[in-house]
Structure formats: C-alpha cells, structure tokens
Amino acid sequence: MSKKVSVSAAIREGMHEEMVRDENVIMVGEDLGKMGSPFALTLGFLDEFGPERVVETPISELGFTGMAVGAAMRGIRPVVELMYNDFISVSLDPVMNQAAKLRYMTGGQMTIPMVIRAPMGAGRRNAGQHSQCLEALFAHIPGLKVVCPSTAEDAKGLIKASIRDNDPVIFLEHKLLYAKKEQIPEGEYIIPLGEADVKREGKDVTIITWSRQVYFALDAAKELEKSGIDAEVLDLRTLVPLDWEAIKKSVLKTHNVVIVEEGVKRGGFGGEISAQIMEELFDELDSPVERVAGLNIVSPFSPPLEDANFPQVDDIVGAVKKVLNKSVSLV
C-alpha cells in the first residue's frame, strides 16, 4: 500500500507522527504557528499541540538555536527549523561549539538529541544568501550527523530516524524538492541514518550523489543509456555517518566513479568521498574519480547565470563520458 504525497508533506507527516508518539518532541523556529512554516512543514501543529510544543520564535536564530541546545540537555527533543540553511551564519556557535562538542567535552555526560532542519539549495532565484548547499560545512564538524534526503519516502523515514537519534542531526531539505509528489508507503516506517540507497542499478559507472542532484543523475543515466552506458546511481542520503560499504560495493562493481553535488566544488563533500575512494580503493579504479559540482562562486540571481552555476544533466553526462574515455581495464 502506498500513497502519493509531496516531499514537504512527507516530512510533515514524519514529524507529526513523532510529535504524537513522544511528548518531548517540540518544534522551534520562525513562523511555525499560524503560517505553519514558510514551506508548510508544520501546518496545523499549533492547533493540535499548542504553543508549548510549537515554539514560534522571534527572528533570533542564535538565541533559539542555543535555547534548543539547552532544552535538549534536559531531555527535550527539539526540532529546530532554520528558515534557510544560509542563516546558520548567525547561529553557528550553538551548533558548532555547543551541540556538536558537548558530549565529547563532558566525557560522555551530555546527550543532545536535537534536529536542525533547514531548506537548502539553488534554483529558486533566491540569490547568494538564500541558495547555498552547506552540507560540507556541517560534515566538517565532528559531533554532527548530516542527512540530505532526495525522495519523499526517504525524507519521511529519515526525519523520523533523526528525531529519534540521540545526537545533533542536521537535516537538509532541498527547497526545489518540497513540491515533488512521489509514492510513499502507508503508515509508520523508519529509514536508519547511514544507509545509502541504490536508486538505479548499473554496471559501467557509479554516480555518487545526494539531495536534488539524485534526480539529475537519474536523468543523466537515462540519457547515457542511449550511448549504451549503464550507470549506477548511488544516493548517499546520509553524509555522516557515511555508508562506506555501499560506496565500496558499487565501486567494486563498476570501477569508475563520478561524484555529483550542487554545492561549491572547493572543499565540497564530493572531494572527501573522492579522497576516501583514492585512499582505499585505488587499485579498483579504472579511471580517475571525476567531480561535478557548483562553481567556486556566489550563487547568482539572474536565471541563466544561476542555471549555469549548479550541475545540469548534460554536465553529468559529459563527466561520465570523460571518465569512461579514460577508463583502462587491466582485467
């Protein structure tokens, strides 16, 4: 049994089920009340759960994120909404220096069970301060878990796992996926953190990606079929913890890798995956790992400029062909 819902409705449903299941789960953030959040993620929550569990805050990201950390220390499980992941600039201390570090720094005394949900990504013509993909920044900070779902089904199962997780989880939702309607299973289900998903099986090349670029990669794979290339698309879903076994399994099958991410290429998480593959699977590779990513620039406003910045299907197709042209099988 399944039903068709949007990605945003799937996340909302997951949060709703957790709110009903556990009274310690609360929502914290801007415009979560009457408005139900700018992307309708908490629509109806205020009426159902009341203002003590739907904490509609002033525009005080530093204050309410830090407040959520303090509440989490006391056994509350806050789900904080940052209206855009770009706003982490004003609330990074509670995330980076407090939530992420306090378990370690207190010798394991503290548990900080909180989720920070934040829309991310380009394509909505929101310009440089509302379009970034900042997953690499979060993944760089030990103590944080980082989740970047692509499908409605994954988004629901992963938000539930994130809320139940006892560590701080950064849950990044691509804005341009919210309205995407997809089939999800009826009823409750959980998708554990740290499990990648093969979104398309293939034998010639592995395209490793996450979030919205999963769809670009799937379209590219379809395009590549026309040239007789059989691409596997691996959706990481969670960057920390990373499902290395899934990466390894796919690389051992295809021996060629393209990593695709929307965010800035320099220091991006794709570079990290590429390095790990080089370090541990070098002998398995038939070609150098190729990255397709955003340029090292500020996300532009003007539509043609913005579209030229983040990876498009053609870029992925081109990268795969480039990799396979270089590919030398010694077997």
Add this chain to the structure above:
Amino acid sequence: MVNVKSNMEIENKYSKEFLVKLYEEMVRIRTFETKAGECFNKGMLAGNIHLCIGQEATAVGANYALEKTDFITSTHRGHGHCIGKGAKTDKTMAELFGKATGYCGGKGGSMHIVDVNLGILGANGIVGAGIPIATGSGLASKIKGTDEVTLCFFGDSGANTGAFHESINMAATWKLPVIYLIENNGLGVSVDIKSVTNTPNLSVRAVAYDIPGKTVDGNNVLAVYEAVKEAVDYARAGNGPSIIECETFRHEGHYCGDPSSYRPKEYIEEAYQKDAIKRFKEYLLENDVTEAEMVEIDEAMKKEIEEAYEFAVNSPYPDLSELTTDVYSQDNERSVVR
C-alpha cells in the same frame, strides 16, 4: 560604591550554621583557585586557566539560593560556580590536570567543568554561550511542568553579546524560570566595561524586557544571596526571569600568567579593600563566630584542597583508547572513522 560597613548590615536572620557554611564555601573556592594558580605557575597544568579569586561571593551567594534540583550554566571563569553548586574539588582539580578521574575524563579541562547530576549544565569557553543554553533549560522546565529554576552566570562581557538580548527577550516573553546573573568585574579581558558600554550599570537593561533588574554588591555574599533568592522565588512562582548584576572584582589577570598591567592601581586597591572573604570574616566576628572557628575552617579547606591536588596528581591520564569515544552517543565508531 556603597560604604563597605553599612552594606554588610543585614538583618540578623541567618543561623550561625548557614553563615559558617557560606564562609567555608568561599574559602574552599579561594583555596582551590590559589592551589590551581600555583600548579599552573609551576608548569603542572596545560592550556589556560581563569581564576575567580575575588569573585567567590557571587558564586557562593547565588548557588546557596538554589535547590539541589536547580540548574546552573557557567563561564570560562567557572571553577567557583561549579564548586558552589556542589562539584567535588578532587574531580575538578583532576579535570584541570587532564586526568581520567576528572569530571569530563580529561576531555574538557578548566573551562568545561560539568556534572550533569548536580545540575551543572556546563562551564563554557565561549563568552555568552551559556545564556541561550540556560534559557533552553528554563524552557524545558516549563514544558515539563516542573519547578526547577536555572541560574545563568556570565560576565559583563557576556552581557554585551547578541545572545544576551535574544535569550532574555524570549525568556521574558514566555516567563521562563531563569535568573540571569551578571558578574560585573569591570573587565572584558583587558577592556574596561565603561569604555564599551554606555549605561552606568547593566541591570538597567531589564527595563527593556519589562522584567526585574537589580545591581548588588557582588562582594557581599549575603547581598548576593538575598537578591538571588528573591529572583529564584519569583521565577519558581511562574513570574519569569530576572537580571541580577553583581559588582565585583577580579584579583588576578584574565588568565593565569596574565600580568594584567592594564588594570589601574585603583582597581586593584579597591578589589582588596572590598574583598568578599575579608569583609565576611569581619561580619562573622561580629556575629558570634570566633577567629578560632574560622581558622579551623581555613585549615580544613587547605587539607581538602591538598587532598584534591594529591588525587589529581596521582590519577592516571586518560587511556588513548578514549581518544575517539563519545563524539557521538549512537553509531560513534563509524561516524568518527569517516
């Protein structure tokens, strides 16, 4: 500053036992800090330590107005706050030494003394960072419907962070049970608070949030106790937060080893003249506590701190197997490896 003597004239309503306890706690903290400073100067401690010598009355007066079940957040200058809340001096000293027996297993150090079971939600290395955390603890009490209050220690510099405004605005609006206690020692590292702040005192900011605000002599342990007690009762009754500013002095530099030549001679003179322990001793002598009784306490504290020192010195360093533990509470190993 108000006349020292008259400031001490508080109605004789406290039991001798209580007064002696306050004295003992202040001496415990000062003896601990003095010993820690000695160890640092001998090169026995790694990193930095920030001593609270001179500020014992705020740590003790405030903590003694709390119940055991209440919570505190503290600062980089937090040894006194934590000891005042009940932290053991041996485990605190061991943490300063980076030993496995310290409160955080040696992973936090001087600026991060925590005992969650004592309601200590942490000293903190980031100025002002405890303010939103304390606010969240207040929110948790409200959501759970329990009556613990949270006392948030921070300095005059913490009061100039954005976290101060954002947090107190929310706490005031939602009537969260939090006491925001500013230890105003007049210095942000080297900067005179008056050169970076326009108002003569900091509690006046309470007006902006329509909550109670008070400035008290922070070197008068009973004045601190009374002001905090009033704010605690007010918060516990569901009326919301208060701001209490305690005017005090830092006897030492910002960190141990800081020559602090930026402090004017007058500051240092006033700090010693108004020393909290010296003044409380005079008060106790006028209130049925003998010199001999106090000397006995002084000796007992010296002994306790020597034992804490021995405990720390003789404790093992953390095993290297602890290096990668406790970064995460779930799926730690995999999340640390990659």
